[in-house]
Amino acid sequence: MPEGPLPPPPRNPREPQRIAKLLARAGIASRREIERMIEEGRIAINGEKVAKPATLLTSLQGVTVDGRPVKAPAPARLFRYHKPAGLLTAERDPKGRPTIYDRLPPGLPRVMPVGRLDLNTEGLLLLTTDGELKRQLELPSTGVERTYRARTFGPVSQEQLEELIHGVEIEGMRYGAIDANLERRTGRNQWIEVRLREGKNREVRRVLEHLGLQVSRLIRTAYGPISLAGLPPGAVDEVRQHELVGFRKTLK
Structure with a gap:
């Protein structure tokens, strides 16, 4: 019986990774935003400002953002949000227009939108706590x-x-x-x-x-497989972990 290709070896959790990737996984911000924060001198390791996003680490121990220690990344969480028309998919707007963050219900963890919906487009907007999941779902090569x-x-x-x-x-x-x-x-x-x-x-x-x-x-x-069905305008609910795991397995 012919043998197929050998599976890749399991990833070593202690293998060094770029600090921008680790911070994105910890839900601090997207990789691009983290790179900007590094340029602004807001991220440090044991009190020393990080100079390059390519800095390699095996953990976030000793890393601070704006002087506050960063916690180890928790499992990724994904939420459905029924965005109403008239809201910007942005954290803030220089013109003072309302954004999704002005209307999200209280009690949510820090979340980032997966992609964007235009000001006047409504409907399903996914929100996640994990910058790496956000990037994975947005990549054109993933083809969601x-x-x-x-x-x-x-x-x-x-x-x-x-x-x-x-x-x-x-x-x-x-x-x-x-x-x-x-x-x-x-x-x-x-x-x-x-x-x-x-x-x-x-x-x-x-x-x-x-x-x-x-x-x-x-x-x-x-x-992808996540539907807006049953979610009223302005409401948020969490995608169950087994559904999120199944979704990630379908990604290219």
Whole structure:
């Protein structure tokens, strides 16, 4: 019986890793934000400021952020949030507009959004305590499918929507395969379900507007196997650990 390739050796938990990765796993911030914090001199090891994000460590013992010791990373947690329209997916806004952090219910641990929803887009926004999980779910190479429902105005045929499966280029920007289907139509208004794996900035709106449609409402209904179903606007609940473990196993 032919033998398959040998599995990779198990990772040594004491193997040195970049400090930015360890801090992201501990839920301090995303890797990019941590790199900026290092540049600002906010992160230290045993009182010495860290000079480079590539600094290798086997643990976070002795590491401080803004003078406060960093706890060892707890298991990743993932939450569903039904984002209402009119909120920015940001920690703060220089213009003073409301953000998701202004409206999240009290009692949550420190969480980071997985990707973004535009100001006027509503629906499922995943939140996590783990910067490494956030990065994993956002990477284009991971290919997590996002599902949206769009209410649009204007004439469009199912045939036109099916052409989007081949991708489309708009003003020099190439968008990958999009699976779009008419759900129901009333006069010149219709609901369209859209599934994609890239999630570029304003992708759904730009592609539908490219077809001559006006988008009056856009709702994200699923991110991978995690659905918005049953979660009222503004509410948050936690994804069960066994569901999170199963989700991570499906990632490329």
